[in-house]
Amino acid sequence: MPASLVRRAAAGLTALATIGLARIVTGVRGNWVGCTPAPAQRVYFANHTSHGDFVLIWTVLPQAFRSRTRPVAAADYWRADAVRRFLGADVFNAVLIDRDATARTADPIAEMAAAVDGGASLIFFPEGTRNTGEERLLPFKSGLFRLASARPALEFVPVWIENLNRVMPKGVFLPVPLLCTVTLGAPLTLAEGEERGAFLDRARAALLALSVKEVDR
């Protein structure tokens, strides 16, 4: 099947080029303050300000388990045309979920759980949408809790992405080179009997705590 081989090779090259470009534009460095880059199965949950967010997280992950770390993304966006289908499905191997609760046929939580059962780590944006306002972090949707309830053994690692919204603000296609940092905190797990509100608050506070600027970046 040479066609699929060509497609896979193109996907691999595109992934490398994307990571190289991310490095040149943002000089991104991973600050592993709460955990180490271990090959453990994890859900990395991050603030969401730009389409490039998961690329930056991908870039700071060791190459060995980059391909096993799949971003969770909106199906309506990443299935819209051939280029995005190629990027979403082939290059980033995204878990595509349907945001429209009335029209969808598959349960997003079940799809994420299936990816986890398949051995994948996930990149997840619990705000549910891009934050384009002045607020540091939007309230979390319930998805993070529902995933944690479905797979209680999973580790949830908070990841703060700093500055990418300045590199690529909403609605521009040309990025401005500025330094970005990706700070990875200590993993959380769902406590026995923990309520939805309590877990989401705890996760959100852990993420916000990483956003405080250190003196030495």
Add this chain to the structure above:
Amino acid sequence: MTAGEQTLSLFLGVLAVLALASAVGWWLARRAGDEPSPGVENLNARIKAWWVMVALLAVAFLCGTGGVVLLFAFASFFALREFLTLTETRRGDHWALAAMFFVVLPVQYWLIWIDWYGLYSIFVPVYVFLLLPIVAVLRGDTTRFMVRVAEMQWGLMICVFCLSHVPALLTLDIPGYQGRELLLICFLVLVVQSSDVLQYVFGKLFGRRKVAPSLSPSKTWAGLVGGVLSASLLGAALWWITPFSVPQAFAMALVITLLGFFGGLVMSAIKRDRGVKDWGRMIEGHGGMLDRLDSVVFAAPIFFHLVRYWFTP
């Protein structure tokens, strides 16, 4: 000696010094055993980074004018990226910022490459100075407008305009010195950078009283005097690669090392204000591109104009 032989012997000298530094660093680390102090580790990281920087400079020199222009254009790119990260630009500045990276920076270095002195010496301070705020104002965002524009101008002057005067030395037409202009860059970079290193060494060995405690914890009087004087003596000893006499070489070296020192203080003040210790982390042990180049940035344009005024017809 021909220019090529002079450059080669200079590089061999630098390599010998680096080899000696590496040996000392290795010995210090071995003496410390299992737990080398952060100071020794930082020293070894710095020395390792010096090997890489000297190698890059050597490759650029082998490629000639084009290589040197390209090397400093990339240095400008990384410096500007670090500088603007610490500014407080807003979404409305996006096109002005993009223009700085993708238009102003390449044009400035292209003007140097084609040796158009009349334009490259006023392009940023005159044309861009006026055009950039026009690009920014068209978006209609007046919040902190003057601060934003001033920060962008400063970034361009420091990271692009001033730094581009290092390769601009190649365009100087000094009678009797044709074909050896690369050595002028060697002189500038070697004297200014060894002044930084010697200030660090003298400061570590003898430094007690701080020059500017509110600006920099590492700059001491012993470091300043010892570093600047010894680097100026080194400059005098390098007179044979320059168009200068021995006293002239000493005076030039003194001027650029002092400028380098005060440049370091100015850049420290900016970092202090923005609450960071280093400009970035791209050069292991040193910090960012601007941490390594702050002294060169302040020395290069004035060195360029002193040489141009006194040594070209």
